[in-house]
Each structure stands twice: as C-alpha cells, then as structure tokens.
Amino acid sequence: MLNWTTQFSGRTARMQASEIRELLKLLDDPNILSFAGGIPDPELFPAEAFRSAYGEVLSDDRSGQALQYAVSEGFAPLRRWIAGYMARFGIDCGIDNIMITSGSQQALDYLGKLFLSPGDTALVGWPTYLGALQAFNAYEPTYARLEPFGNETPEALRAAAEAVGGAVKFAYTTPDFANPTGETLSVAARVRLLEQAEALDCAVIEDAAYQALRYSGEDVAPILKLDIDRSGHIDATRTIFCGSFSKTLSPGLRLGWVVAAKPVVQRLVLIKQAADLNTSAVNQMVMARVAETIFDEQVERIRTAYGHRLESMLQALRDFMPEGVTWNEPDGGMFVWVRLPEGQDCAELLKASVRDIQVAFVPGKAFFADGSGANYLRLNFSLLKPERIREGMERLGKLIASRL
Structure with a gap:
C-alpha cells in the first residue's frame, strides 16, 4: 500500500x-x-428573491449561457453592478479592475499564490482572520505583526524579512469589524498603513467581508479609496480590495470579488484559469439580478x-x-x-x-x-x-x- x-x-x-x-x-x-x-x-x-432569479435565468433565452463555461473574469453585468457599488465609496473603477471569485476565501488563496514565495513575509494582525492564515500558509511565508502605530519601522521590517531570505510582500487587514476582534481601523491608522506599505514597497490586501454590517457610528473610507486619493487613479494603487456577498445576500452561492489595479487583476485571471476556469455562471447571473433588485x-x-x-x-x-x-x-x-x-x-x-x-x-x-x-x-x-x-x-x- x-x-x-x-x-x-x-x-x-x-x-x-x-x-x-x-x-x-x-x-x-x-x-x-x-x-x-x-x-x-x-x-x-x-430565499424568494433567489428562487425567482433562478427561475428567470433558467427560463429565458440566456439559459444556455447560464449553464455554460464562462469567462474567467466573471459575468460582466455583475462586475458592472460591483463597479457601481464601489463608486458609492468614492472608488472609481471599471469592470477590467474587477474579477469574480468563488467567495473571498478563494481571493485570499489566489493572492497568497500570486505574492508569496517560501520565506517571504506577510504582515498580519495579531490576532487575524484564521482563514487568511490558512490560505497563506500553503505558500510558506513568515509572519510579522501589522501594527500601524507600532514601534517596528519599515527599515526594521525589511531587514527582518531579508534575514530569513525573503521580502515583505503585503500587509493583510480586515479594517472594518475585524474577524476575530471586531475592531475597526481609524482613518489615521489606514493612512499610516498605506505609508508603511509605500515605504516597504509592498501591497495592501483589504478584506472587506464585513464592511456592510455597520450598526452604529459613521462609515470609514475604505483603504482603497484613500489609496486612490493619494495616487490619483486605481491603476496606480497598491491596495487590493476583497469583497463578498456571503455576509449580505448568501454564503451558499460562494461569490466574492477582487477590485485592484489592472496588472493585478490580469495576473489573478491567469491563476483562476489554471485553478477552476470560472466561477459558476448561473450563480453569477442570479446574484446580479438579486443584487440589482434588493441589495x-x-x-x-x-x-x-x-x-x-x-x-x-x-x-x-x-x-x-x-x-x-x-x-x-x-x-x-x-x-x-x-x-x-x-x-x-x-x-x-x-x-x-x-x-x-x-x-x-x-x-x-x-x-x-x-x-x-x-x-x-x-x-x-x-x-x-x-x-x-x-x-x-x-x-x-x-x-x-x-x-x-
């Protein structure tokens, strides 16, 4: 055996x-x-909205499209809805800046694959989302604390990463109602994080899974919005925004999205083509209809x-x-x-x-x-x-x- x-x-x-x-x-x-x-x-x-949307998608003249292979980037009408949704937060992006994923967890796995070589350093919260650690672990990184107002300077973080044979590749954070702590980063902390990432010349992964679930207080600008304000255009940013429908509409359809500069999205599309070709077409078409009507x-x-x-x-x-x-x-x-x-x-x-x-x-x-x-x-x-x-x-x- x-x-x-x-x-x-x-x-x-x-x-x-x-x-x-x-x-x-x-x-x-x-x-x-x-x-x-x-x-x-x-x-x-x-449930009723989803039941109706599945019936519509599978009964109209696009049922063949719904049951067929699809483009790896994702269903264009759903990406257009996401572009409009992001515009609410001052994030100006086109559908070429957006890729649909099978839940935001898939996005984290792809980003680990995209950025991490063995020995590279990922900056994460202490504590941080367990699913992110699981996604990144397979690519054999070293972890260091992400502390926007901590004592570690970018120079010290860079030196520590080089000492173990790699480089700091990204800072990962859930800035709104973090899993597990529930904490929200202030605007000052978000700006400081961007400043550190600029000094380290690394990416920022903004996990926005809980962003819509605010029950009190004022909304805080996404890191990607602050990054666009600093850099002038989404294609000049270093922030990668990971969104999800799982906490708002349905976790069972396994639909998330990535918004980022075009070079990042283009490379993620290649990873997706090798991994699963495309996210379920019928689920994307249904989600587009539901999001447009009742989000x-x-x-x-x-x-x-x-x-x-x-x-x-x-x-x-x-x-x-x-x-x-x-x-x-x-x-x-x-x-x-x-x-x-x-x-x-x-x-x-x-x-x-x-x-x-x-x-x-x-x-x-x-x-x-x-x-x-x-x-x-x-x-x-x-x-x-x-x-x-x-x-x-x-x-x-x-x-x-x-x-x-």
Whole structure:
C-alpha cells in the first residue's frame, strides 16, 4: 500500500484543519448553543428573491449561457453592478479592475499564490482572520505583526524579512469589524498603513467581508479609496480590495470579488484559469439580478436584526461575566472578542463548555500566527435569537466563574 504521507509536498505540512469548520459540525446538534461560526442567520436569507432569479435565468433565452463555461473574469453585468457599488465609496473603477471569485476565501488563496514565495513575509494582525492564515500558509511565508502605530519601522521590517531570505510582500487587514476582534481601523491608522506599505514597497490586501454590517457610528473610507486619493487613479494603487456577498445576500452561492489595479487583476485571471476556469455562471447571473433588485433592502434588514443581537450579547456579557473578564464593544460585524485572565486556556474551556453546558465558541489561539492568545475566545452573535444569546452567556459566565 502506498505511503501517501511520503508523497505529499512539503507545503502540506503547513495546512491544518480549521477549528471553526470543525466546530460548525456542532450546528447539527440541536442541544448545542453555538457561538462558534461566523454564520449568517438563514432565516434572513432572501430565499424568494433567489428562487425567482433562478427561475428567470433558467427560463429565458440566456439559459444556455447560464449553464455554460464562462469567462474567467466573471459575468460582466455583475462586475458592472460591483463597479457601481464601489463608486458609492468614492472608488472609481471599471469592470477590467474587477474579477469574480468563488467567495473571498478563494481571493485570499489566489493572492497568497500570486505574492508569496517560501520565506517571504506577510504582515498580519495579531490576532487575524484564521482563514487568511490558512490560505497563506500553503505558500510558506513568515509572519510579522501589522501594527500601524507600532514601534517596528519599515527599515526594521525589511531587514527582518531579508534575514530569513525573503521580502515583505503585503500587509493583510480586515479594517472594518475585524474577524476575530471586531475592531475597526481609524482613518489615521489606514493612512499610516498605506505609508508603511509605500515605504516597504509592498501591497495592501483589504478584506472587506464585513464592511456592510455597520450598526452604529459613521462609515470609514475604505483603504482603497484613500489609496486612490493619494495616487490619483486605481491603476496606480497598491491596495487590493476583497469583497463578498456571503455576509449580505448568501454564503451558499460562494461569490466574492477582487477590485485592484489592472496588472493585478490580469495576473489573478491567469491563476483562476489554471485553478477552476470560472466561477459558476448561473450563480453569477442570479446574484446580479438579486443584487440589482434588493441589495439595499436586504442590508438594512440584516443590520437591524444583527444590531439588536449585538446589543443583546453585550448586555448579557455585562450581566453574567465574572470580574476579570473583558471584551470589546464593536460597531458592527459578527463577533465579540473576549479576554480571560492570564493563565486561562480557552481550548480547555471549550471542551468543558461543550460537555457540561452545551455552549460552543472559538478559542482565540487559532487566530494568532505564533500560537499565542490561549486566554482569548471569539463569540458570534449573528446566528442565534436574543433570548438564546442571553441563555448561552449566562451558562458560559457561570462556567468561567467556576474556573477562575
């Protein structure tokens, strides 16, 4: 029998199972209160709009196009809608600056493939989105902290990257309601990040998966908008904007997009041609129809629902968490980031929580490139109703108190 492990490439050793994807299996157990996944509430999906759009697409004279191979760049009407959507934020781009991807996760994988050679450095948050680390890990980078107002100078970051045989290739950030922390970068921090990237002559990857999910406060200009203001034109920018329909309309259709300078998009198209040829044509055509008709209405609907659930979670944390436990209070997104006292291990807490009180969450360690952060945990508030959120936080607060 073939020993498969001896045949796998060395890079596969850096690929690890997602703790979040494994925890999603708990959703099949109705007895578990799960705050683990970044899961939209399926009751809020615009199912009727999608049902109608599929019927229209498959019944009109374009049904052959819908079921056929398609161009790798993506369905032109959907890219035109995205160009109009980006214009709302002051981002002037054409469809040649846009490529459709199979979810923004595919975009992160492609960008890792595009930029990273073994030993190159990626600047990431500490913590940062676990899916980004998984996407980049396969390309064997070194990670360094992305801290716009930190002590590390561009010269020091460059020297550290060269010392391990590579270069700083990009800074990756989720500037709005970050996963897992819920934090939003200020305009000053975004400008500072661009200044650092200019000094390092590297790209900036702006993961905007949660941008539409603001429940309070004022919108902050996207990094790409600030970059265009500095450089004068999108084709002169270094920022790559990754958008997604997963948090607003449907995660199941697996549709995201990249907006960037044409040379970046052109090279990403070549990667896509080699990987999967094109994103599902029928799904793109359906999404174009749904986005054109109900996007704003749908976003307002989920903002109202999720905003109420966020307030319910924050109040429950105030009511039930013991002294010594702290958390952030985000203005949007899907997550609250909780810090337990030093010495607490949230991976061990999770085992006890699922076993004893039937509550699931994500231990924070998975979000740190260096494996630190054992005393942090991430809570999702978008999936459960307010009364269930309160019940879960009461159970979890009592368990944590018993372990301090």
